[in-house]
Amino acid sequence: GIQVEQSPPDLILQEGANSTLRCNFSDSVNNLQWFHQNPWGQLINLFYIPSGTKQNGRLSATTVATERYSLLYISSSQTTDSGVYFCAVDQRNYGQNFVFGPGTRLSVLP
Amino acid sequence: GAGVSQSPRYKVTKRGQDVALRCDPISGHVSLYWYRQALGQGPEFLTYFNYEAQQDKSGLPNDRFSAERPEGSISTLTIQRTEQRDSAMYRCASSFPSGLTGELFFGEGSRLTVL
Numbered sequence: 001g002i003q004v005e006q007s008p009p010d011l012i013l014q015e016g017a018n019s020t021l022r023c024n025f026s027d028s029v030n031n032l033q034w035f036h037q038n039p040w041g042q043l044i045n046l047f048y049i050p051s052g053t054k055q056n057g058r059l060s061a062t063t064v065a066t067e068r069y070s071l072l073y074i075s076s077s078q079t080t081d082s083g084v085y086f087c088a089v090d091q092r093n094y095g096q097n098f099v100f101g102p103g104t105r106l107s108v109l110p
Numbered sequence: 111g112a113g114v115s116q117s118p119r120y121k122v123t124k125r126g127q128d129v130a131l132r133c134d135p136i137s138g139h140v141s142l143y144w145y146r147q148a149l150g151q152g153p154e155f156l157t158y159f160n161y162e163a164q165q166d167k168s169g170l171p172n173d174r175f176s177a178e179r180p181e182g183s184i185s186t187l188t189i190q191r192t193e194q195r196d197s198a199m200y201r202c203a204s205s206f207p208s209g210l211t212g213e214l215f216f217g218e219g220s221r222l223t224v225l
Binding site for chain 1: 143151152219
């Protein structure tokens with residue numbers, strides 16, 4: 001099955017810093033989502049981005065499907081950005097079976 | 111409802127007991143998914159439904175696990191004869207439209223602890 005890698009595995013930032021999280025996948029995909037798991041365990045949708053670029057406030061994401069990677073950019077980080085960021089991909093044309101990467105654990109220090 | 115609702119939020123049970131976890135998807139979402147998440151790991155796929163039909167159950171770990179969605183809305187994940195290794199967060203997600211590309215929305219999960 002498809003393999004999903006995320007880097008870095010852990011990241012510590014000072015509040016206000018910028019960061020880039022990367023997701024690599026081993027085969028072509030139909031769907032890709034980025035999620036934020038906050039310290040309370042909630043999985044929050046960030047982006048549904050099978051290709052192209054999207055922005056939402058301080059966050060933006062780019063997926064280059066032909067090169068099998070996606071990037072999540074966090075600018076002016078805040079302590080509330082702390083948690084685990086997951087990339088999930090699906091490669092089925094019909095039906096979905098999203099495969100999650102191992103996540104990047106982000107800690108933003110005040 | 112407005113979001114995916116799961117119950118119970120927390121369940122503690124003794125080894126050997128059966129448990130049933132419930133998921134109420136977002137109104138109008140025809141696809142429903144079950145995932146399991148161990149501590150420190152990403153969610154792992156268990157099974158999914160389009161309407162009432164179970165389309166894929168390849169992720170169910172063994173025959174103690176089963177799921178149903180009899181009327182195409184609420185779903186129940188049942189674990190029989192629970193074992194300590196079943197302890198995890200069980201997450202439900204829904205999406206729309208049926209079978210095509212669609213964004214997954216997760217509930218808050220049911221945390222199962224087997225003593």
